Amino acid sequence: MTGDTQAGGDIGFIGCGVLTEAVVRGIRARSSHPVIRLSPRSDSVSRRLAGEFPDVIREASNKDVVRRCQTVFLAVRPDQLDHALDGLEFREDQTVVSFVATTPVARIAALVAPAHRICRVTPLPGIARRQGPVILFPALPEIEALFQDLGDLIVARSEDEISDLGSVSGMMSQFFMVQQALAGWLETRGVAPDAALLYVRSMLAMLGETALESRGVTSGALVEGHETPGGLNAHVRQSLAQAGVFDAYAAALDSVMDIKL
Numbered sequence: 001m002t003g004d005t006q007a008g009g010d011i012g013f014i015g016c017g018v019l020t021e022a023v024v025r026g027i028r029a030r031s032s033h034p035v036i037r038l039s040p041r042s043d044s045v046s047r048r049l050a051g052e053f054p055d056v057i058r059e060a061s062n063k064d065v066v067r068r069c070q071t072v073f074l075a076v077r078p079d080q081l082d083h084a085l086d087g088l089e090f091r092e093d094q095t096v097v098s099f100v101a102t103t104p105v106a107r108i109a110a111l112v113a114p115a116h117r118i119c120r121v122t123p124l125p126g127i128a129r130r131q132g133p134v135i136l137f138p139a140l141p142e143i144e145a146l147f148q149d150l151g152d153l154i155v156a157r158s159e160d161e162i163s164d165l166g167s168v169s170g171m172m173s174q175f176f177m178v179q180q181a182l183a184g185w186l187e188t189r190g191v192a193p194d195a196a197l198l199y200v201r202s203m204l205a206m207l208g209e210t211a212l213e214s215r216g217v218t219s220g221a222l223v224e225g226h227e228t229p230g231g232l233n234a235h236v237r238q239s240l241a242q243a244g245v246f247d248a249y250a251a252a253l254d255s256v257m258d259i260k261l
Contacts, residue, residue: 009070011146012037014062014084016046019099020075022128026150028053029130037065062088071095071142072112073121078103081111090115097121097143101166104159105138119143120159122166127151137162152212167256171249179204 011027013020016038027033036056038046050058059065066072066088076084078100090096095117098108109118119140126132127150134147137156147153156162179200186196207226214222227233240246 010035010037010068011071011073012039012059012065012069013073013075014039014065014088015073015075015080015099016040016042016049017075018045018125019123020073021045021049022125023073023075023123023150024049024053024056025128026123026130027146028056029128030149037069039065066090066094069094071097071146072115073097073099074108075099077101085111088112092116095119095140095142099123102163120162121147122162122169123147123151124169124172133165135162135165163257167253170253170256175204 011034013024013036020038024036024038027036033055036049036053038049038056038058039062040046040058040060046058049056059068062084070093072090072094074081074084074096081100081103090112092114094112094115096108096112096115096119098105098118098120099122100108100120101122103120105118105120108120109116112118117140120135120137121143122135124132124134127134130150132151134151134153135156136143136147136153137159139155144153144155154165156165179197182200183193183196186199187193191199211219211222223237227237
């Protein structure tokens with residue numbers, strides 16, 4: 001996991017599903033980008049990307065990806081990992097990046113030896129638009145450079161921290177449930193569905209942008225800056241706190257830690 005930085009060269013993906021497609025689209029959105037080589041599965045995604053982008057190449061096999069690439073991404077499910085890597089011969093000078101959930105770097109290292117520059121990366125689907133958090137561990141300069149402008153890069157201090165940060169991604173679907181609840185309430189008040197949904201989505205997007213643009217400002221300070229004593233926002237926040245909503249978030253995340261994905 002240490003050694004000289006191996007910069008440049010083609011990058012390849014073993015496993016070509018939704019996450020690989022999002023990462024490829026994010027990389028391709030740059031003005032300059034490496035040649036990208038894809039494993040043939042999934043067939044539809046690899047063919048679509050290769051047909052859309054001239055420097056994205058669909059290889060005939062995983063072996064071809066490993067043979068032709070300097071950096072190899074592992075983008076398969078944990079239960080597919082052994083089969084996907086069976087018979088592949090990695091080189092000592094290669095960098096291997098794992099998207100494989102819950103699988104430690106040491107486990108990957110045993111499977112891809114003699115390659116020893118190994119890290120885990122956990123992007124989210126918004127990386128296709130170069131948005132959202134990207135977790136990296138351990139820090140490898142060439143991988144930091146690759147992902148630096150594909151979202152908000154967070155270099156974790158440990159694999160436990162990857163797990164903790166990644167657990168919060170379990171909040172994504174409930175975010176849309178909040179949107180649905182707010183827009184639904186507006187509809188019960190007679191607001192047209194399209195107007196209700198647009199208002200809620202625009203407001204929440206505005207708040208997200210405010211938070212991202214307020215680095216160095218605590219969440220508590222943002223709360224105070226968006227309410228007045230006795231006002232609308234203070235009343236709603238206090239009502240939700242009394243109902244145990246914010247405590248329920250912590251309890252739900254604690255329960256995620258017991259799930260074996």
